[in-house]
Amino acid sequence: MDINVERSARAAAMSWLDTKKVDGAVSFSRDDRFQYQGQSIRFMSPQAGIWKPAEWTGALSISTAFTRPTSARPYDDAEIGADGFGRYKWRGTDPNHPDNRALRLAMEYHLPLIWFIGFTQGRYAPVYPIYLVGEEPTLHQFIVAADAIHQFAAVDLEFPNAEIELAYAARETKQRLHQAPFRAAVLDAYTCKCAVCRFGHASLLDAAHIITDADGGSPNVRNGLSLCKMHHAAYDVDIIGITPDLIVEVNHEILNEIDGPMLRHGIQEFHRKPLVVLPHRRSQQPDREALDLRYQHFLARA
Ligand SMILES: [Zn+2]
Structure with missing residues (x-):
């Protein structure tokens, strides 16, 4: 699919989520779909974490399944790195697994993605748009920023005021990755x-x-x-x-x-x-x- 068509399909996916949220939806499931040019397209993989619709270049979404909090770890913060940016694990350890390549291409083309964060069994809170801004191959993971402008600060230290922008972007990312599942879990309860x-x-x-x-x-x-x-x-x-x-x-x-x-x-x-x-x-x-x-x-x- 032409990359510009793919960008517009992504915009359609995100505006479908916007509309549902205005209508009162607070969470989504793996069965949800959106329409684009007469096609019905999944938001998430039926089982896996990384999802790229057929014919697309880059992944559209990533998802994190809900894990029950334990007393030892009352809140699972594994998705956020010490720098405040998100982290998302590769599928397996092969850098060339098609899912990992789909993420890398989304990063290279600066394509916006959706992160579906599980907050209870089978229900997900979406955070979007998010951007993949770097990769840590030895740790088998990508770095995630939840801010369109600041994704550039994260990768380009020559960017004016890069340090300030970077700190801001990290704060914003952490806040948004926390806020979406928190809101969904509370409203659901x-x-x-x-x-x-x-x-x-x-x-x-x-x-x-x-x-x-x-x-x-x-x-x-x-x-x-x-x-x-x-x-x-x-x-x-x-x-x-x-x-x-x-x-x-x-x-x-x-x-x-x-x-x-x-x-x-x-x-x-x-x-x-x-x-x-x-x-x-x-x-x-x-x-x-x-x-x-x-x-x-x-x-x-x-
Ligand atoms: Zn009231």
């Missing part, structure tokens, strides 16, 4: 509803961190709460707090304010009410210690 108000449109729901990234909180479902945009923003600025016993509290000043229906019904009426949606599995419910730490922060500001 809360059956796509806000824990405070039960609002249920996925496109207006966020996975809120209990302990923030900056404070060392991990992108683990137990450090997450599914909240609508309004309650997420209110939680982040301590307008609402959540006690370790899962009760909502409203900041005193806000509680005494007089304003329209959004304040009254959207915030004040939830004061001292329990969370209404929680994961069924105990192992996915919010970590009490994390909630307590965050609640102390709320009290200090309230």
